[in-house]
Every structure is written in structure tokens, then in C-alpha cells.
Amino acid sequence: MKLEKIESKIAVLPIDNIDTDQIIPARYLKSISKDGLGEGLFRDWRLNADGTPKPDFVLNKPEAKGVQILVTGDNFGCGSSREHAPWALVQSGIRAVISTSFADIFKGNALKNQLLPVVVPADAHAELLKSPWATVKIDLVAQKVTLPSGRVVEFPIDAFAKTCLVEGVDELGYMLQQEPAIAAFEAKRVGSVNTLR
Amino acid sequence: MKARTIVEKIWDSHVVAEKPGAPALLYIDLHLTHEVTSPQAFSTLRERGLKVRRPDLTIATMDHSTPTTSRDLPMLDTVGKAQLDQMEKNCKDFGIRLYDLKTTKQGIVHVIGPEQGLTQPGMTIVCGDSHTATHGAFGALAFGIGTSQVGHVFATQCLLQTPSQSYAIRVEGALKPGVSAKDIILAVIAKIGIGGGTGTVFEYQGSTIRSLSMEERMTICNMSIEGGARAGLVAPDDTTYQYISGREFAPKGADWDAAVAHWKQLPTDPGAQYAKELTLDAATLEPMVTFGTNPGMGIPINGAIPDPASVSDPIEKSDLIKALKYMDLEPGKQLKGHKIDVVFVGSCTNSRISDLRAAASVMKGRKVNPSVRMLVVPGSMQVKKQAEAEGLDKIFRDAGADFREAGCSMCLAMNGDQLEPGEYSVSTSNRNFEGRQGKGGRTFLASPLTAAASAVTGVVTDVRTLL
Numbered sequence: 019m020k021l022e023k024i025e026s027k028i029a030v031l032p033i034d035n036i037d038t039d040q041i042i043p044a045r046y047l048k049s050i051s052k053d054g055l056g057e058g059l060f061r062d063w064r065l066n067a068d069g070t071p072k073p074d075f076v077l078n079k080p081e082a083k084g085v086q087i088l089v090t091g092d093n094f095g096c097g098s099s100r101e102h103a104p105w106a107l108v109q110s111g112i113r114a115v116i117s118t119s120f121a122d123i124f125k126g127n128a129l130k131n132q133l134l135p136v137v138v139p140a141d142a143h144a145e146l147l148k149s150p151w152a153t154v155k156i157d158l159v160a161q162k163v164t165l166p167s168g169r170v171v172e173f174p175i176d177a178f179a180k181t182c183l184v185e186g187v188d189e190l191g192y193m194l195q196q197e198p199a200i201a202a203f204e205a206k207r208v209g210s211v212n213t214l215r
Numbered sequence: 216m217k218a219r220t221i222v223e224k225i226w227d228s229h230v231v232a233e234k235p236g237a238p239a240l241l242y243i244d245l246h247l248t249h250e251v252t253s254p255q256a257f258s259t260l261r262e263r264g265l266k267v268r269r270p271d272l273t274i275a276t277m278d279h280s281t282p283t284t285s286r287d288l289p290m291l292d293t294v295g296k297a298q299l300d301q302m303e304k305n306c307k308d309f310g311i312r313l314y315d316l317k318t319t320k321q322g323i324v325h326v327i328g329p330e331q332g333l334t335q336p337g338m339t340i341v342c343g344d345s346h347t348a349t350h351g352a353f354g355a356l357a358f359g360i361g362t363s364q365v366g367h368v369f370a371t372q373c374l375l376q377t378p379s380q381s382y383a384i385r386v387e388g389a390l391k392p393g394v395s396a397k398d399i400i401l402a403v404i405a406k407i408g409i410g411g412g413t414g415t416v417f418e419y420q421g422s423t424i425r426s427l428s429m430e431e432r433m434t435i436c437n438m439s440i441e442g443g444a445r446a447g448l449v450a451p452d453d454t455t456y457q458y459i460s461g462r463e464f465a466p467k468g469a470d471w472d473a474a475v476a477h478w479k480q481l482p483t484d485p486g487a488q489y490a491k492e493l494t495l496d497a498a499t500l501e502p503m504v505t506f507g508t509n510p511g512m513g514i515p516i517n518g519a520i521p522d523p524a525s526v527s528d529p530i531e532k533s534d535l536i537k538a539l540k541y542m543d544l545e546p547g548k549q550l551k552g553h554k555i556d557v558v559f560v561g562s563c564t565n566s567r568i569s570d571l572r573a574a575a576s577v578m579k580g581r582k583v584n585p586s587v588r589m590l591v592v593p594g595s596m597q598v599k600k601q602a603e604a605e606g607l608d609k610i611f612r613d614a615g616a617d618f619r620e621a622g623c624s625m626c627l628a629m630n631g632d633q634l635e636p637g638e639y640s641v642s643t644s645n646r647n648f649e650g651r652q653g654k655g656g657r658t659f660l661a662s663p664l665t666a667a668a669s670a671v672t673g674v675v676t677d678v679r680t681l682l
Contacts, residue, residue: 097648099361101361123359
């Protein structure tokens, strides 16, 4: 799967520090597969105890149908390392999250699942927060976001992660190709400290 | 030669390959794994016909979905049981050592690593679990990874990584009575915020840190992730070596001497540069307690709950209003004296023998308040055995607390140990996120001393009034 351009309405969730327990509560982590996790996405913000939708939650609004971009507050994805968080987002149709910052582990997990973590400057972020349901374009190759006003801002992304997303490089395959280097490194360390025996 | 931090030294000695345009390939010395974040990684191995490259450097346990009730009872949670059964099959199929519920060494992954002597200075250690930073207490570079990366380590014993900057956190001076390691880390996080350490590794330094035991250092390193850092560590010293010496996987004989000589080279060189620095005066620290819905929302026990009216940033203000609404608390008031329903002593943060001793020292000769349910969950079966040998189990049970089998338990409420909607807990765990301890549950994070004192009185309590 390759990821180059995303054009979508934005759903705005103006909350800082959204943790992975909110993105998908721990009770959904008992699965031994990746299937069906969308059901747990923002479960306790999205649904009442009886399973009925909370009408005020952004992803329950009629406008949210088909939304692929979520705009959130600072430090999105903090907390646990659960990769179930990006799995649940992707299974619910979200392909990019725009924020001013992301927690490290979440960012890494997102990039391995074709979910784009897009960091924009504070002024661009402020414009997005004020423009719910406006259309935004993300061009991964050019690393540019076109804001609702037409203004274009750049965003940073790790060069290797970008290559993997754009060219569909299989990261594990790339690592396995380095087997000779790994074997040589291990051979050098036989009997040294930091090797359990 | 350039002065290097301990993080740079560990990094440099583990780089397998560096190619232009790609992150470094970093060798992993120890891979810890548990039932929740590994099944999909094992599936990847099967789909691609791969083996676990170094099963000898891979250690598995069951901790998150495990019941803490008697091991003789059948497990009623069929979904959780299926996950444990899958873990057993995966470890058998791929030749990995597993500490399952039948062994005397089972426990929380971050408790058993150090306990078995697996965790050693200078190592790179990973686990599909954000609290892997715990192992940094030994001067190891230890961090949490996602399930895709768990698969990468299984298959190659390596990770693609970019180096992190070092953030020096210095704590100097003597702690006041009733103030513990947990209070230090809660104070650090309250000061820098839960995103304050993003992109960095914390190196804890200073006379206060040096005076702490290994278990106390583990409590501090454990919550590095709650300050946004993926890892946190303490350079090794004699306290470290004494702790490791003689444990099952510790080097022995001539290997031990060689290991210690190597470990002594690890501490940061004088003059090495840090990207960020923070200094705290231990004498100013008080017992800490959180009032809100992230671990950065902490106050000293005699402090007041902050008022959203005094916050200028609009999102910060609305987040604080949202947190106080969820917690049903009033700004400006003290949290001290607030009624509670549950006390949880446990989790990879505070479930070691010294934590249980601290809680028991307060409980001894006292009773759990009739309005409170208290759960004491040892971090491992070895901790449980030691607690029983010291009679701590009897102190807890005589007081009216429930003393359980080892596991993560109510820290994340995957195993049936949980808060009911609306209930308040004082918990020695690491996260107070909405619903973390059970849907609708409300968590006040605190030290084992504060938790035990609050169990006795039934309200959030300054332990110093009971010492």
C-alpha cells in the first residue's frame, strides 16, 4: 500500500494530550488479531454506557461521514505503546492526524500503518481548529498541507518513513536484507558482556 | 575524544549498520514480551515464514490479562484465556522461555526482568510496553515499542532507530520523611508536563537519586513515559552492582568482574552536553497526588486544585475544565480530605517488596476504613513469596485488605480488577487517564505511603499525620 495524497474534510477534536486509552480502551486489547478494532475507537467518548451514540462527539456528527483527517490538540497519542490505536484509527477511515506534536511511540506506530502524523506550526494549527469540516489537502511527496484558506504550509517527516510510505517499502524486508551485518555484529560480541548466557 | 552521555555510549556500542537516508540499525540485547502486544507480531512471523532470531535473548511473561485471584480457580474471562493460551502456543512454537501462571517466577514484565538479573547496565532493552523505561534504573537504554517493532526484533534482533537527545533531571538533597521516589517523579511530571520530555531520554542525576535504592530508582524511571520521554535512566553505581550480584542471570565469577569493569565505563563523561536540564531541590518536595486526568495534573498533598480561570491558553483551559468535570472536583479546594472508594497498591511502578513494606508500615495495627475496598497486588510471585515470608500478607489481611496473586491488575483493568463508574481510587499505578482503571472510574495517583494512609482514613490523606 502506498500513500501520497489525502484530500478530505477535517474533523476537529480540540483537546491536548489525547491518550491511547481514549483512542482505544484497554478492554479492546484482548484480541489476538488486528480485526474489528474500529469498534473500540474513542469508545467511551463516542458511545454511552448503553451503546447509543453521544450526539455531541465530533465523529458522530452527520458531517463526519467519510472524514479521513483528524485535527487534534498537542501531544496526540500519549500513554501506552499499543499499536491498536493506529489500527483502530485506520480501520475507521482516518488516514492522517494533524497536530502540533505527537507522542514518540504513537508517531512511530502510525507511520508503520499508513497513518500520517502531520505536525504543523501553531498559526496553521489555529486556523485548522477554527475550520471544522473544511477541506484540507495533504501532499506527502511535497510535504505540504493546503489549509482551508488556500495557504500552504510544510510539514516535517522522517526521510526513511516517507520513502517507506510513498514507495511502499517493506521495513522488515529492508532489515532482513542486512542479515550479514547483524551476523557480523553478533560474532564480534560472542562472550562479551551484555550477552545473556 | 568527545565527552559522551551514558545514552550516547550505549547507542554507539549497539549500532550494527548506518546507511545514508535510513535510521541506524540498533542491536537489542534483551527483548521482553507479554500476551497483549505480541500476538499480531507472531502472526507476522508465521505469515512470512520467519523464525525468532534470538529466542535466547527473548523472555516472555503473562501479566496484563491475568487474573489475580487464586491460580487454582478456572479463568472465567474466555477472551483473556484465549490470549494467554495463544501466548503459550507462540512461545512453544518459537522456542521462547515463558514465565506462565504455573511458574513461581511469573509477574509483571518490568518487575521480573530486574528480579531475575536479566536487566543489566549498558544493555539495550525493549518490550511492547511503554513502561519499559523501568529497566533504565540499571543504566540500560530501555524503551517501549509497538507491535510492528516487536515483530522486527523477533525477526532480526534489531530496530531501526534515530538517536534521542538527553535531558538531565537532577534532584539534590535529602527527602523529608513521608516523601518518596513516587513523589519525586510525580513532581517532575507536574513541572514539565506530560509532553515535556518528548523526543528525549531522561538521565536522572544528583545526590537524591544516588541515595535511592534500586527499587526506588525503578519507580522513577518507570514513569519517564508519563513525562513524554521514551526512556529514562540512572548511571550504574555500587547500589546497582550489589542489587544484580548473585541473581539468576547475573554474570558469575570472572565474567562478573569483567562486567563490572565494563559497567564502570558507562557513566556520562564530565563536560558532556545535554539538550535540556532541570534541577529540583528534594527538601522542597511534599507527598504528591494527582487531581486530574493525566499524570501531569499533580499537586502537593496540601495544595489546592487549580482554577481554570487562571489558565490563559484556550485548549489548556478547556482541558482542565473537562478534567475537573470528569473527576467531579471543585477548583481552589484541597484534594486532601476527599472521600475515596478504592485503594490499589500495585503496578510496575509500585509493586515491589519495598513498596509493600512501605504500605504495610502504615497499615500495621490499623484497619482499612469500612467505606474502602483495598487491593494489594504484588508485582511478581517472588515478591508475593517474600511478602508472605515477612508477614506483610497478614498485616494487609488483618487490616481488611485483599492480598492477591501477581499481575498488572487494576493499573489498566484488563483482568476484571476495576473501578465501578464514578468510584474514586487512590492508586500507586502510573496513569489517571479517563477510564484507565475501569470505565467511568476516577484515579488519584500517589505513593504507597499515601495510598495506605488514605485506605485507613477513607479520604485522601497526608501520610505524615499517621507516621
